[in-house]
Amino acid sequence: MNLKDIIQQNYFKLSKGQQKVAKYLIENPKEFAVRNAEEIGFQVGVSETTVIRFCYAIQLSGFSELKKIVREQLLFRESSLGQFFSEKMEWVDKPHFFVKVMERDRQLIQETIKTISEKDYELAVEKLAQVEHVYISGFRTSFSAAHWFAFTLGLARENVKLIRKETDDIFSIISSMNKNSLLVSISFHRYLKETLKIAEMAKGQGAYVIGITDSPFAPIREFADLVFPIYRSNRSTIDAAPALISFINALVAGVTVRNPDRFKRRKEQYENLNLESFFYYSDS
Template structure:
């Protein structure tokens, strides 16, 4: 039986305070998945002890098992692919499919524009400019974005490193980080544990961590000094890709404008190397 059904069936036998926890859990599964028992208690208006007793009352071994069940059964109830396909079904027989899909993308980008705090964006540009070294990580659906960002930022400044967890020595990379380093971590639902764990450890090594994600309740929020949640809750990760690349493009544009001389010098060097080694005979 799913956790939601277990809670619903046990609801009438719970104390009034435990019912507050149950109601909060059913209404805010993402928050239960990432907050502590103390924070859940504060949000639902009860004590931490009540949250723990609620777990026992519904047959769980404790708060850890509650979070695990929520993540598995509620937070991850639908895959991004399922959400993506469902959202496109209404367009299946409509004319001008490309125009409709691209219009939806532009609407999501506009929503993201409204979500982004301009002061936070300017702070990100300043951190990118000041950092001695920049490390960028993103896995699975986020890897293409991380790779693109590393390449394009590398045209504007020195010492930009894309982290490849499949081939890089992660311990060596962590050792090479310092208080003058910047980590940019990209992770979208479903959140890759490897990325979250690396970000957590790197937070103790790097001077500053920027998280780029979908939701303010993303696991990255615990480890990022500055968080950019770009997508309203419930959106497909695949559908978020145009928004993500548009945001990264804005970040690169801002970095280039703030370091125009450095970009022009690196661009000249890049063109020379390209002509010497990559142009066809």
């Protein structure tokens, strides 16, 4: 049932303080997605206890469940495949189909540029350039971007590790993290619990966490020091790929120019390897 309907059914059973919370929730649902019970109470002008009792009064187990429901109703939508297909069907009978798809990608990258804080970007580049170890996680639809990011960042600096849940001992990896570590967590709808748990545990080890996601209210923000919501959450995550790759490419470029001497050393290490037996070279 919709949360608004639940509140309306129980509204007149609530105390005056709880009614204030209910009214604030209806008018400002996004606040409940990002703040804790104490902060909500301060905003409303009631105690933290009143906020929690409000949750009980509408038959919820507590504030955590309320936050979960709010996030679901703010963020969850029809499947990405459905959205991806329906939009492309609008162009199927029109000429230059591939042009329309690629032009749409360009427009979405342009929109993404406007959502990125340059101050946050510079801080992310600084952290990525300075920490001893960088770990990158992203599963399912986020895995290809995580893999590409780990590979390209590894060309610019040493000690970059892609976390693979199928083959890695994740607990061993997390146990090696510390304040000189950084985790980049790529988390798009549908938000996997494994991604969030790794971020939470990395944070507990003292690692700096950067979240790359599709909404400022995505669950990863709870554990991230920096969040880059590079794509609107009401669109297909399949269509997010061009903007996502473009942004992480900008991160790699920033790290490269931040420490050009290190990049030159990495380049020389690659060039000094004898790779002829691994690659095919054509004389034509």
